[in-house]
Amino acid sequence: MSFVSYIFQDWSANQDTSFKSRLSLFLFRTAQALQGLPTIFRVIALPARFIYQILVEWILGIEIPWDTQIGPGLQLQHGHGLVINHQTVIGKDCIVRNSTTIGNKKLADGTYSACPKIGDRVDIGAHVVIIGAVLIGDNAIIGAGSIVIKDVPSNAIVVGNPARVIRIQEPVEEAKHA
Structure with missing residues (x-):
């Protein structure tokens, strides 16, 4: 994947959202791509990460650290x-x-849990909290306001606090989402 296609990989997925979403993800992918440069050129990555943090996290209110693993789209x-x-x-x-x-939680012994692993084509509603070492299966739907502290199977719809499965949908073929 070329540098340009890498940094614009989320652009079309956000065509119906806002310029803010597009800009945030463009800057996120740019900061990631610059970190992948050979060591001698990583000097460029430092100011880019700083600019990313100021613009996206502090001004736009979207906290996605540049080293988070996020698939395309x-x-x-x-x-x-x-x-x-x-x-x-x-x-x-x-x-x-x-x-x-979406993140880890402090455990009773003072250590922190692992973070969630979220599958492909997951739809996460507004005001959702997903914490701890939970696995969210492919094609899951997390209803608005849900608190997810346990694994969610693929194709499940979950709602509530704590989130519970209310329905399992028919599996969705990946080709329909491509």
């Missing part, structure tokens, strides 16, 4: 108030809405 719907821990893994073609927190 991430869609941010009203991304304000979004917090994603840098150890979170998000698959391809996912949707994340405003005021959502």
Whole structure:
């Protein structure tokens, strides 16, 4: 994948969202791509990461650290108030809405858990909290306001606090989402 196609990989997925979403993801992918440069050129990555942090995290209110593993086609719907821990893994073609927190939690012994691993084509509603070492299966739908603290199977629709499965949908073929 070329540098240009890498940094624009989320552009079309966000054509119906906002310029803010497109700009945030463009800067996110740029900061990631610059970090991949040979060591001698990484001097360029430092100011880019700083600019990314100032613009995206502080001004736009979208906290996605540049080293977070996110597949192509991430869609941010009203991304304000979004917090994603840098150890979170998000698959391809996912949707994340405003005021959502995805990350680890402090355990009883004072250590921190691992972060969520989110599959492909997962739709995460507004005001959702997903914390701990949970696995979210492909094609899952997390309803608005849900608190996810346990694994979610593929094709499940979950809602509530704590989130519970209300329905399992028919499996969706990946080709339909391509």
